[in-house]
Amino acid sequence: MSTLERTTAPANRPAGKPAKPYALAARELRRETLFGAARGELEHRAWSEVTMADVAAAAGVSRQTLYKEFGSRDEFAQAFVLREADGFISTVEGALDAHLDDPQAALTAAFGLFLSAAAEDPLIRAVIGGSPEMLPFLTTQGQTLVHGATERLSIAITERWPAAGNDAQLLAECLVRLAISYAALPAGPTGMTAASVTTLLGPYIEQLTGP
Amino acid sequence: MSTLERTTAPANRPAGKPAKPYALAARELRRETLFGAARGELEHRAWSEVTMADVAAAAGVSRQTLYKEFGSRDEFAQAFVLREADGFISTVEGALDAHLDDPQAALTAAFGLFLSAAAEDPLIRAVIGGSPEMLPFLTTQGQTLVHGATERLSIAITERWPAAGNDAQLLAECLVRLAISYAALPAGPTGMTAASVTTLLGPYIEQLTGP
DNA sequence: AGATTGACAAATAATCCATATTTGTATAAC
């Protein structure tokens, strides 16, 4: 379970049959290449200046393939945002795994790592640096993002600390929202911010994993 | 101490002399009227469709008075955002005062009240409802807002619960950022959200006011 | 003194037109 993108199931395959592994892998490769192309384009120009043709060309794929995969420009943008979030969560999961014995250390490491990654991410940089076309996707239109990221982070937590139980959902949503807030508007050094978040949520976590 | 707006001190009054009470009150009334006018205009049209002349007229004041008070359209918009935040914090302070004996109840009440107020606020409604001109002021450009609101909320907390000490700053910033997040993208019913926040931060607060 | 008025240049938006580009879809070819 690793994608937030709610990849629309190929419509014309009978519900019971399993998908061919090859088809799925190819699809995933295609999407990933396209996202990578978009990421690359965003380092140079603002999203409003990047055309679908640009993305397709940078991915070495025809424009029609791009449209076939994502219905429209907006859908692609939305999916791209979700993909970036997915990448962040994977990063975060890695940090969690490095501190399975100490939830608070895990939180500090994960949040800090996220902030560092976000600061380098072309999408985040674009949003911060005066091309606010995608800002709504992170905020006022961010239901899908927040809900999806919360869900996946929540699972990541309960997998590692089963004692967390249902409250992992609460924690996850709070962390996701704070993460977005600090990504869009960084405060101090990433380590300091991460430490603050841990200070605030540490007591809750302790109470959670303890009794 | 009640304004976040960093109202530029009248340049030509000697630093030592106290300001005339009348002048200050008049200024405050003027600003408040102008903000009220802007608030009213935002109920009908998007900010990009509201002209400075509209605001001045709605306030019953000349356009030049508006420009004299705030240097430019952008400065006015920014000041207006800060003013709204100020109002929210005043609301919140009221809620805190009603629960001086129980910090957690105070947090729940305050956060819930804020969410209700935000949901009705013309500025927030405008930002949510597809006129994102001001969205950056709440997010990527929100340093002044977050810092100012954090400062004032922090003071409000330490005034009421001196035991909080320096850590009130941490708590305040976290609450401000969560408040902005939930204002821009509401989740469930306001009461439920407020309860969740209290669940998460309650243990920290207890540990804070306890020993 | 401080606010309003009227006037003003400069910047910005609106309008219209013509032309290009881009989006999104369909079809045939590889």
Next chain:
DNA sequence: GTTATACAAATATGGATTATTTGTCAATCT
């Protein structure tokens, strides 16, 4: 299943014109 080509519709671009708005005056009014 992807690409190439073609295409209509929507959207962007540019140039020329006009209107509006912004931001700043000095004069006037209270």
